[in-house]
């Protein structure tokens with residue numbers, strides 16, 4: 001079985017294995033690395049509709065994308081239909097996004113306590129109103145990223161799917177966990193299969209993809225039209241390329257002879273870290289150039305601080321990584337990070 005391109009509205013995702021939005025990780029640096037490694041599409045970082053409405057510069061910075069970053073969704077959250085409409089219009093007017101994605105799955109207290117993100121799964125009439133109004137206001141395709149429910153006492157996955165589709169969304173991406181479980185526990189792929197059966201619009205499945213082989217297993221078990229990878233892509237942008245290798249060998253996989261994944265060498269990981277850091281420095285240079293405020297850190301220092309959360313993923317499984325991770329809090333120069341990484345690479349080669 002080959003993976004077919006995923007189409008909705010004017011969007012065509014040739015290879016429907018996409019990078020999940022992950023606040024604090026999936027900035028332009030990580031997105032471009034994943035696209036270059038084969039990710040079929042990416043999402044902007046989560047952006048507040050109210051922030052866009054207030055024309056906040058900081059909010060717009062979150063939405064910034066690099067050249068050639070396509071296909072990409074502008075990923076927004078909020079609960080006020082008018083704010084969501086205005087934000088979606090601004091996203092469209094920026095001219096850099098291929099579609100508008102409405103967040104309906106974020107379980108973070110700050111978001112849910114305002115009735116936005118995952119809280120929308122508890123108020124389906126409001127979710128439907130937001131989708132309908134946004135859809136009527138923009139010509140870009142409109143999609144929803146949601147979950148299989150908020151908890152066991154609120155509307156279930158099929159009720160959510162029905163409202164999303166009937167309100168006019170062009171595609172739905174579903175994280176197969178309840179919001180109350182955040183990112184823990186086993187994902188429920190059976191619910192993805194039931195949603196796929198019930199829907200006419202395309203569905204992207206998400207949750208629990210740890211290896212390239214898992215992608216094939218999810219498609220086989222659920223029939224979803226595409227797959228979204230989150231945490232397994234942090235410090236591991238190669239996963240998309242590896243999935244591509246697997247997908248052409250899909251039939252082999254189904255005969256239980258899975259091709260090997262996750263074999264990236266320490267040296268390749270080191271080189272990707274250098275590239276990632278370079279891109280983060282550049283992003284921070286651009287940010288600081290566009291802002292008149294004084295900055296506590298130089299672009300390089302800011303990049304090193306942002307990169308700290310990625311390092312444990314890049315060096316996962318490496319022998320003796322403890323020293324590097326212990327020194328992490330003090331690294332403020334690219335050279336210092338790479339020097340320590342080089343020591344680690346040598347030990348692991």
Ligand SMILES: Cc1cc2nc3c(=O)[nH]c(=O)nc-3n(C[C@H](O)[C@H](O)[C@H](O)COP(=O)(O)O)c2cc1C
Pocket residue numbers: 020021022023024025045046103105106145175183206207208209228229230231232
């Ligand atoms: C650190 C982090 C930040 C996330 N931020 C967002 C977000 O901004 N918007 C969103 O829809 N989902 C967000 N998610 C959820 C992911 O998109 C994805 O649904 C989840 O991680 C499950 O996929 P995985 O098992 O492949 O990681 C985030 C997840 C993590 C771990």
